[in-house]
Amino acid sequence: xxxxxxxxxxxxxxxxxxxxxxxxxxxxxxxxxxxxxxxxxxxxxxxxxxxxxxxxxxxxxxxxxxxxxxxxxxxxxxxxxxxxxxxxxxxxxxxxxxxxxxxxxxxxxxxxxxxxxxxxxxxxxxxxxxxxxxxxxxxxxxxxxxxxxxxxxxxxxxxxxxxxxxxxxxxxxxxxxxxxxxxxxxxxxxxxxxxxxxxxxxxxxxxxxxxxxxxxxxxxxxxxxxxxxxxxxxxxxxxxxxxxxxxxxxxxxxxxxxxxxxxxxxxxxxxxxxxxxxxxxxxxxxxxxxxxxxxxxxxxxxxxxxxxxxxxxxxxxxxxxxxxxxxxxxxxxxxxxxxxxxxxxxxxxxxxxxxxxxxxxxxxxxx
Ligand code: CP3
Numbered sequence: 001x002x003x004x005x006x007x008x009x010x011x012x013x014x015x016x017x018x019x020x021x022x023x024x025x026x027x028x029x030x031x032x033x034x035x036x037x038x039x040x041x042x043x044x045x046x047x048x049x050x051x052x053x054x055x056x057x058x059x060x061x062x063x064x065x066x067x068x069x070x071x072x073x074x075x076x077x078x079x080x081x082x083x084x085x086x087x088x089x090x091x092x093x094x095x096x097x098x099x100x101x102x103x104x105x106x107x108x109x110x111x112x113x114x115x116x117x118x119x120x121x122x123x124x125x126x127x128x129x130x131x132x133x134x135x136x137x138x139x140x141x142x143x144x145x146x147x148x149x150x151x152x153x154x155x156x157x158x159x160x161x162x163x164x165x166x167x168x169x170x171x172x173x174x175x176x177x178x179x180x181x182x183x184x185x186x187x188x189x190x191x192x193x194x195x196x197x198x199x200x201x202x203x204x205x206x207x208x209x210x211x212x213x214x215x216x217x218x219x220x221x222x223x224x225x226x227x228x229x230x231x232x233x234x235x236x237x238x239x240x241x242x243x244x245x246x247x248x249x250x251x252x253x254x255x256x257x258x259x260x261x262x263x264x265x266x267x268x269x270x271x272x273x274x275x276x277x278x279x280x281x282x283x284x285x286x287x288x289x290x291x292x293x294x295x296x297x298x299x300x301x302x303x304x305x306x307x308x309x310x311x312x313x314x315x316x317x318x319x320x321x322x323x324x325x326x327x328x329x330x331x332x333x334x335x336x337x338x339x340x341x342x343x344x345x346x347x348x349x350x351x352x353x354x355x356x357x358x359x360x361x362x363x364x365x366x367x
Contacts, residue, residue: 287342
C-alpha cells in the first residue's frame, strides 16, 4: 500500500480502548458505538450477481483470484452495487494450497477437488511453508481495493476492507478429504489416529496462514475474517482437543498484526463458547441459532456478526423485511453487532432482495 493510502486509512496498530477511525464496520468489530449497524454479506461477490457472471464468462474462478485487477474489480463492483459498509477481497479459501505443494482445481458442479489428498505423515512432512510470497497477488488486489476506497464516502464513513483465510481445521478437511465432505471420515481418521501428523499439519497451516494474513494487512486489510466453515462437523470435545489450540494461535498472531479478527463457522451453536476462547474479536454466527441466544453463548465481551438465513432472500419481501427486523431487534442496538447473513448468498438469489436487505438494515439499524 502507498504511504498516502496508509495515511488515509489510519494506523495499523489497534488501541482497543480508543475510538478507531471513521469506519463504522471496524468500530463495531471493537464494540465501539456506531451511528448505525454496519452491514456486509457473506459471498457478496458471487454467481447470483450478473456483473460477476459477466466476468466469469471470460475467466475461470482461479484466474479471477490470481489477477489483481480483476479480483479488485469484482470486489469493488459488489460492494458498490449493494451499498454495504465493507468489501471482502475476492479470493478463495484454498489458494494457500498451491504454495504448500497441494494441487487442486474447481470442477463445475463439484466444487474444489484436491487430486492427491494428504493422508500420511510423510505427505504432511512434505508440505512447504516457505513459499507464502507466491500468494502476493491477493495482497496486490487488496492494495487496489484499499486505494479505491481510501476517500471517505458521502456519509463520511470509510468502507472497511476485509481480508480472509481459512481456519486450520476447515483447510485440513479439504486437504485430507480431497474436496467437500459429508462425514469427514478421512479427516477424523487422521486426527484420531496420527497425533503427530495432525499436529504437524495444524502447525504448518498456521505458519502459512499467518504469513498470508500479514501480506493482506500490510496491503490494507482493516480486519481479517477466519473461515472455519466446517467446524460444526466436530463435537465440543474434539474441537477442544484437536482444533482450539492451533486456531487460538492463529487468532492471536493475526491480532498481533494490528487488526481485529472475525471467526466464523457453520452449525456452531454448541461450539460457540469454545470458539470464543480463541480470543477472536468477533464471532460470526450461522443462521440456525437465534442471534440473542448466540450472543449470550459467546458472552457480552465479544462482538457478533450475523445471522440472517441466506435463503430468506428468496422469500416475499414482507417476510424478508420481518426477518431483517428480527435480527436487528435481537441485537437491540448494543455496540458490537455487524449485520450479515448466517452463511453465504447462494446462486439464483434475487439481486433486488439483496439490495433491499442492505437498505432495510441501514433504515432500521440507525440509532
Ligand atoms: O464475496 C465473496 O465472499 C466471494 C469471495 C469468496 C470465494 N470463496 C469465491 C468463490 C470467499 C470469501 C470464499 C471462501 C470460501 N471458499 C469458503 C468459506 C466460505 C463459506 O462459504 O463457508 C469455502 C468453504 C470455500 C471453498 C469453495 N470455493 C467451495 C466449497 C466452492 C464451491 C461452492 C459452490 O457453490 O460451487 C468454491 C468456489 C467459489 N469460491 C465460488 C466463489 C464465488 C463459486 C464458484 C465460481 O464462481 O465458479
